[in-house]
Amino acid sequence: xxxxxxxxxxxxxxxxxxxxxxxxxxxxxxxxxxxxxxxxxxxxxxxxxxxxxxxxxxxxxxxxxxxxxxxxxxxxxxxxxxxxxxxxxxxxxxxxxxxxxxxxxxxxxxxxxxxxxxxxxxxxxxxxxxxxxxxxxxxxxxxxxxxxxxxxxxxxxxxxxxxxxxxxxxxxxxxxxxxxxxxxxxxxxxxxxxxxxxxxxxxxxxxxxxxxxxxxxxxxxxxxxxxxxxxxxxxxxxxxxxxxxxxxxxxxxxxxxxxxxxxxxxxxxxxxxxxxxxxxxxxxxxxxxxxxxxxxxxxxxxxxxxxxxxxxx
Numbered sequence: 001x002x003x004x005x006x007x008x009x010x011x012x013x014x015x016x017x018x019x020x021x022x023x024x025x026x027x028x029x030x031x032x033x034x035x036x037x038x039x040x041x042x043x044x045x046x047x048x049x050x051x052x053x054x055x056x057x058x059x060x061x062x063x064x065x066x067x068x069x070x071x072x073x074x075x076x077x078x079x080x081x082x083x084x085x086x087x088x089x090x091x092x093x094x095x096x097x098x099x100x101x102x103x104x105x106x107x108x109x110x111x112x113x114x115x116x117x118x119x120x121x122x123x124x125x126x127x128x129x130x131x132x133x134x135x136x137x138x139x140x141x142x143x144x145x146x147x148x149x150x151x152x153x154x155x156x157x158x159x160x161x162x163x164x165x166x167x168x169x170x171x172x173x174x175x176x177x178x179x180x181x182x183x184x185x186x187x188x189x190x191x192x193x194x195x196x197x198x199x200x201x202x203x204x205x206x207x208x209x210x211x212x213x214x215x216x217x218x219x220x221x222x223x224x225x226x227x228x229x230x231x232x233x234x235x236x237x238x239x240x241x242x243x244x245x246x247x248x249x250x251x252x253x254x255x256x257x258x259x260x261x262x263x264x265x266x267x268x269x270x271x272x273x274x275x276x277x278x279x280x281x282x283x284x285x286x287x288x289x290x291x292x293x294x295x296x297x298x299x300x301x302x303x304x305x306x307x308x309x310x311x312x313x
Contacts, residue, residue, distance in 0.1 A: 049294070056287035064283075077284040086264060086272065087289070094268040097183055098247045104187035105243060106236075109194025114228070116195070117202045127199075134192035142256025145185045146172065149257075175265035178258050182266050186253060190246075194239055201235030202228070241304055248300075249293055269293050 056077055058070040081087050112130065116123055133141065148155045149171035161167025171181045205228065213223045229236075251270040254260060260267040260275065267275075269289055277286030 052287050052290055052294075056284060056291055058284055060283040060287070062281050073284070077288050081276075081285050081288045086267065089264060090267045090269050090272040090289075091292075093179060093266065094248060094270070096179065097186070097250075097266075097268055098244065100183040101186045101190060101247045102240060102243050104183070105190035105194045106239065108187065108191050109239075110198050112191065112195040113198035113202055114224070116199055127195075130195060131192045133189050134196075138189065138250075138252045139256050141189055142185070142253045145188075146257050149181055149185075172258050173262050175263050178262055178265045182254055182257055185257065186247065186250065189253070190243060194243070197235060197239050198232065201232045205231045237304070241300075244300055245297060248296060269296075 055070070057072055057074065058077075059073045060070045064070045116127055136144075147153075149157075151157060151168060151170045151173055154171070156171070157167045157169055160169065170177060172178055209227050209231075210223060213227060218226070249270045250268070251274055254266055254268060254271050255274070258266045260271040269292060273286050273289040273293070276282045276289060
């Protein structure tokens, strides 16, 4: 005896909602909020970037400002820049300057952040004083340090001579010491920023983790390596990315200290862009070096975003 199965109930598909006036108004309102930011990005970031790329393929001279004529010369500007030995030196100096500055700023900034994380009298006042180098304009800091590091009348050499050391060290005039001196000055300037950001990250680490580590008998180094560093990883990433972006293109500090000398010992991609564009008035070559800086920053940003995406998964 066969059993009849009951027919399945018919499913009704709800009619598609038409875009009514209310929905259209919401869409227009959303675009109205986004449009100013898009226009701002296109005008002040998109257009200069495209213009700089186009200029790198043009014979752009001071005459162009009056005639408007900037004929395309293909890849001549790129070939001339890459064949110039100074470009290779500037690229190497940029890498050394950026890596040395980031390493010094981060290590000293982290040490100070850990030190001030412990409450003691006048800790707030001392933190405020350490912020002063970060608040002073870069050019002013460069001029002050140029006076301090002067070979003949500098305060540093005078102090070294007083304590019986070499009081005639050419900090800024020796090709062997100039880049090191500039890196040390930039470390001094960047320490407060690293300290403040890392100190804020330390404040967010739960105190219970340190109490549990203390009960387990963990040493100070083990606690720092197993708790502090892993918990600070997102903050460390932000500090290093922002530090890289601000350091790789630095110009005013080097101009104030050495102007790229002596013998191009402190010439970086930032100063080379300035020299090509505003000293030699070769705007095409300056645009090429500027595009190389943009490309380096873009590659760094891609690796950073990919690393964050991998960690998120």
